[in-house]
Amino acid sequence: MGVRIRLSRQTLAVLEALLVRPGEWHHGYSVSQQTGIPSGTLYPILMRLEKLHWLETEWEAAKTPGRPPRHLYRLTGAAREWARDELREAAARKFWKPAASGAGA
Amino acid sequence: MRPEELMPAYEGGPQVSAAARFARAMLGCALRYWPEDSRAWGTAMAAEIDEATNGFDAMWWSLGGLMFFARSVLSSTWAWLKLPAGSSLPGSGAGGVGGPLMPKRSRLFTAVVLAVAAVLLLLPEGREALRTVTASWLEYEMTSSDQRALDKLAARAEKEKDAGTLAFVALSPTPRHDSAHHSQQLERTAAMVERAVALDPSYIWVYGAKNHRHDYYPAQKEWVTRLEMADPDNAVPILIEADAYVEQKFATRYARNYPTEKDFENLGDDPQWTALMGRAYAAPKYDSYLQKHLQLMRAVWDRDPNLPPEIFLEGLWSHTIPDLRLLRTYAKVRLEGAEKAKVSGDFKQAEAVANGVAAFGARMMSSSGTVIEELIGVAISRMADKELAAIYTSEGKIAEAQAATAHSDELERSVRKRIGRDEAGRAERRRGIDREAALVQGCAILGGMSLLAAVVGVLFVELWPNTTRAQRGWWCRAMCFAADYGPSAVLIASGAFLICFRPFQKVLADFRVSSFQLDDEHRLTDAMWSLTFVPEHVLGMDSAVTFWSALTITLSAVVVAMVASGIYRARRVASRA
Numbered sequence: 001m002g003v004r005i006r007l008s009r010q011t012l013a014v015l016e017a018l019l020v021r022p023g024e025w026h027h028g029y030s031v032s033q034q035t036g037i038p039s040g041t042l043y044p045i046l047m048r049l050e051k052l053h054w055l056e057t058e059w060e061a062a063k064t065p066g067r068p069p070r071h072l073y074r075l076t077g078a079a080r081e082w083a084r085d086e087l088r089e090a091a092a093r094k095f096w097k098p099a100a101s102g103a104g105a
Numbered sequence: 106m107r108p109e110e111l112m113p114a115y116e117g118g119p120q121v122s123a124a125a126r127f128a129r130a131m132l133g134c135a136l137r138y139w140p141e142d143s144r145a146w147g148t149a150m151a152a153e154i155d156e157a158t159n160g161f162d163a164m165w166w167s168l169g170g171l172m173f174f175a176r177s178v179l180s181s182t183w184a185w186l187k188l189p190a191g192s193s194l195p196g197s198g199a200g201g202v203g204g205p206l207m208p209k210r211s212r213l214f215t216a217v218v219l220a221v222a223a224v225l226l227l228l229p230e231g232r233e234a235l236r237t238v239t240a241s242w243l244e245y246e247m248t249s250s251d252q253r254a255l256d257k258l259a260a261r262a263e264k265e266k267d268a269g270t271l272a273f274v275a276l277s278p279t280p281r282h283d284s285a286h287h288s289q290q291l292e293r294t295a296a297m298v299e300r301a302v303a304l305d306p307s308y309i310w311v312y313g314a315k316n317h318r319h320d321y322y323p324a325q326k327e328w329v330t331r332l333e334m335a336d337p338d339n340a341v342p343i344l345i346e347a348d349a350y351v352e353q354k355f356a357t358r359y360a361r362n363y364p365t366e367k368d369f370e371n372l373g374d375d376p377q378w379t380a381l382m383g384r385a386y387a388a389p390k391y392d393s394y395l396q397k398h399l400q401l402m403r404a405v406w407d408r409d410p411n412l413p414p415e416i417f418l419e420g421l422w423s424h425t426i427p428d429l430r431l432l433r434t435y436a437k438v439r440l441e442g443a444e445k446a447k448v449s450g451d452f453k454q455a456e457a458v459a460n461g462v463a464a465f466g467a468r469m470m471s472s473s474g475t476v477i478e479e480l481i482g483v484a485i486s487r488m489a490d491k492e493l494a495a496i497y498t499s500e501g502k503i504a505e506a507q508a509a510t511a512h513s514d515e516l517e518r519s520v521r522k523r524i525g526r527d528e529a530g531r532a533e534r535r536r537g538i539d540r541e542a543a544l545v546q547g548c549a550i551l552g553g554m555s556l557l558a559a560v561v562g563v564l565f566v567e568l569w570p571n572t573t574r575a576q577r578g579w580w581c582r583a584m585c586f587a588a589d590y591g592p593s594a595v596l597i598a599s600g601a602f603l604i605c606f607r608p609f610q611k612v613l614a615d616f617r618v619s620s621f622q623l624d625d626e627h628r629l630t631d632a633m634w635s636l637t638f639v640p641e642h643v644l645g646m647d648s649a650v651t652f653w654s655a656l657t658i659t660l661s662a663v664v665v666a667m668v669a670s671g672i673y674r675a676r677r678v679a680s681r682a
Contacts, residue, residue, distance in 0.1 A: 028149060029156040029166075039169030043150050044176060047143065071149030 005052070007086055010037050012096045014045050015083040018055075018073065022080050025058065025072035046073060054079035124160025128167035135174040140181030142194055147174060186213040190588045191566035191573055206582055207574060208566060208589040215563065218592040222552075222599040229410070231599075233613065234606040237414050238549050241636035242644070245415040247278060254412060258405075259297060268305035271297050273405045276314055276398060277416055278423045298328070309335045310394045313342055314425065325349070340388035340468070344427035347381035351431060354378075369430065373438035382435040386461060391468040391482075393426045395475055399626065407617040414613070418633055421626065426474065429481045436462050436485045440492045447496050455496045463489035476524075483520045487513045531627060538635045544605040546639035552598030559591025609636070 007015075013035040018026055020034075032042050049055035053076065060070045075083055090096040132151040139147040150170050157163035185194055189208045225231050255274050262270035275297040279290045298315055301308045312328035313336075326349075332342040351372065355364045372378050399421070406417050439462050446455035466489060469482025490513035497506035565584045566573050573581050612632040642651040 027153065027156070029153040032153075032166075039150055039153075039166045040172030040176075041169070043146055043169075043173050047146050067155065068148070068152040070152045071145075 007090065008045075009096050010035070010041055011045050011049075012087060012090050013037060013099070014042065014049075015075070016087055016099060018075050019080065019083055019087075022075060025060075025074050027070055027072065031073070049075075049079075054082070122160040122163075125154070125157060125163035128157075128160070128163040129154050131167050132170045135171055138178075139174060140177050140194075142181060142184070143177040147177065186216065187211050190215065190563050191570035191585075193570070206577065206585045207570075208562075208585050210589055210592075215559075215588075215592045218596050219559070222592075222596040225596075225599045225603060230606075230610060231603055232411065233610060234545075234603055236411075237609065237613070237633075238545060238602075238606070238636065240413060240415045240418075241546075241633065242640045243415070244637055244640070245418045245633065247415055247419050251413050251416050252279065255416065258409070258412070263300070266304055268301045268308050269401055270405055270408075271301040271304070272308045272311045273401050273420075275301060275311060276401070276420060278419045295325075306335075310397050313339075313345060314394045314398050336392075338388055338390040340385040340391045340465070341393050341427060343381055343385040343388060344432070347378060347385060348428045348431060350378055350381060351428070369434045372431070372434060373441070379435070379438065382431070382438075386435065386439070386465045389468075391465070391472045391474075391478075393424075393472065393474045393478060395424055395426070396473055398424050403617055403619075410617065414633070418629075421630070424475070426478055429477065432469075432481060433485065436466070436488055440488055443492050443496065447499055452496060452500045456493065459489050459492045459496060462486075463493065480520070480524075483516055487516055490516070527627075531631060534628070535631050535635060538608065538632050539638060541605060541608050542632075542635035542638055545602065545609065545636065548598050548602035548605050550639075552595055552602055555591050555594035555598055558587040559595055562587025562589075562591050608632075 014031060014037065017031045017034045028039070028042060028046065031037075031046075032039055035042070037045075046055060050057055050073075056074050056076055058072045060072050062069045087096070087098065091098055129151075132147075132154060136144070136147050136151055147170070150166075150173060154163055154166050154170075157166050181194065188194070189211055191207050226235055255277055258270055259274040261267070262274065275294050279294075294315065298311050301311060309332060312325075312332040315325075315328075326346075329342050329346050329349075333346075336342060354375070355368060402417055402420055406412065439458055443455040443458035443462075446452070446458065463486050466482045466484070466486030470479050470486065472478060472482070490509045494506045494509040494513070497503070497509060562584045566588045573584060609632050612628050616626070616629045641647055
């Protein structure tokens with residue numbers, strides 16, 4: 001990616017969750033459930049990733065009438081490789097332990 | 106339709122619990138105030154709340170949302186602060202950033218500069234300077250806020266059983282406009298005096314110093330009696346009684362007009378008054394308690410330096426002394442008696458009377474009281490010396506007559522010399538302190554005007570940014586200039602104000618801690634009065650003269666500038682031709 005930033009354990013967990021099905025769109029609530037990160041921490045991380053252009057976002061059309069549309073997220077193509085590298089490196093440093101699914105490892 | 110606009114309309118399905126509805130309402134409320142730059146993220150988070158399977162999860166999600174909201178507000182505020190006044194954050198849909206006239210300095214810079222100025226002025230030195238200069242603009246007149254400060258002081262003193270502070274509060278004058286509560290105030294003061302003396306009998310002198318001869322009420326008669334018993338050698342308690350007697354005697358006349366010279370001359374025929382004055386003149390000591398009052402004032406001020414200066418200055422300048430006119434009147438009465446004794450050939454009696462008067466004058470001179478008491482003492486002594494010289498001459502005692510005349514002349518010379526020296530020193534000191542006072546007031550005015558300009562400029566630019574950006578008029582330029590440079594001017598003026606105030610701070614500090622030198626009192630009085638020079642020219646009787654002078658000077662300067670500019674242009678045109 002060219003830019004290296006210091007990633008927290010929570011950010012690494014979010015990256016790992018987004019890499020489970022990298023081509024698919026993810027909802028914020030499901031990422032929170034998957035990682036155990038509360039909403040107040042998750043959304044600033046997503047916002048930061050989006051600002052760095054590592055995250056694609058999209059508004060999903062409402063499925064129920066009157067219900068607000070939901071926001072969808074997925075890593076950009078370039079960011080997926082970079083995220084895997086970061087997760088591997090963090091695991092090697094023993095800074096972060098991959099979840100059982102082992103998406104990034 | 107913007108996605109966030111859908112949020113408040115949807116309240117979930119019919120099976121949604123009350124907790125989930127409440128959590129949703131909280132987020133909906135936060136969304137209304139969410140900063141523009143991250144509102145989409147808030148909306149995205151709020152849209153997920155319906156995924157929560159139970160009320161607890163919904164509440165937990167909502168609490169996280171509120172944390173995110175707080176974080177977004179802080180981050181947005183920080184970004185907003187880093188922009189100049191009148192600018193708005195990108196995407197907020199209002200105004201924009203910058204403009205040819207718009208301020209260049211960030212809001213953060215403005216806030217920090219004003220905060221530093223505020224901190225400087227909130228330091229103890231700054232507060233003292235502000236208090237003193239503000240009081241000088243009110244001519245050190247006591248206000249109701251001073252009365253409240255005194256009331257608090259009295260309450261604390263009562264709680265701590267502090268006799269000195271109670272005595273100080275009792276001796277402090279009341280605000281002039283508070284005449285409606287005058288009798289109540291007198292009663293409260295009387296109670297405070299009694300309490301102070303009861304707590305510490307050494308403060309019995311307050312009975313004498315708290316001497317309102319116009320309001321001589323029964324309690325004071327009792328006080329004077331007690332004071333005479335406690336301080337039997339002092340002439341002053343007896344003089345207070347004599348003053349009160351004359352006050353009551355002339356009461357009907359005072360109601361119509363002031364008593365005439367004849368009324369005073371006739372006092373010599375009043376046996377009650379002459380008996381009282383005779384006792385006072387024979388008393389071996391004259392002490393109007395000025396030194397004790399000053400000592401008390403310094404002790405209280407040193408303990409509470411944050412008290413308003415006018416409380417002390419009014420107290421200092423309103424210290425009551427016996428009626429000096431009556432003292433001179435009695436001296437004349439006594440010396441007329443000596444003259445009569447001389448004419449009747451009773452030289453011994455004449456000498457005794459004149460010597461008694463001279464001795465009283467000498468006691469007044471050396472009493473360390475006020476300057477006016479010293480001068481009256483000198484005048485009485487000289488009157489007595491002249492009479493003594495006449496008596497000795499009639500007796501044929503030429504050497505004694507010459508000695509009395511020489512003593513009288515010497516007295517006059519020494520007093521004139523000392524007062525002249527003191528006055529010359531004071532005049533020189535006053536010139537110096539007047540310059541410093543003008544600088545202090547100049548900085549205060551500059552600071553006040555800069556603050557006003559900065560506040561008006563910033564508010565104008567913030568409230569009407571688009572108008573300011575679109576206009577190019579002189580007033581728009583002035584507003585932007587004021588918003589940009591006003592805060593720095595406030596800081597510079599505040600710093601200069603504090604530096605210029607340092608000599609006055611020293612005078613105040615010296616007065617509070619020094620021993621009881623009259624010179625310190627003069628220094629304080631001179632310094633404080635010098636600060637009123639500028640306010641008098643701005644607000645007082647000289648304000649009209651100052652205004653027209655300033656206007657004349659300004660218009661003259663404009664005319665000179667116009668003429669110079671005309672000449673310059675004419676020369677340029679001529680040289681081109």
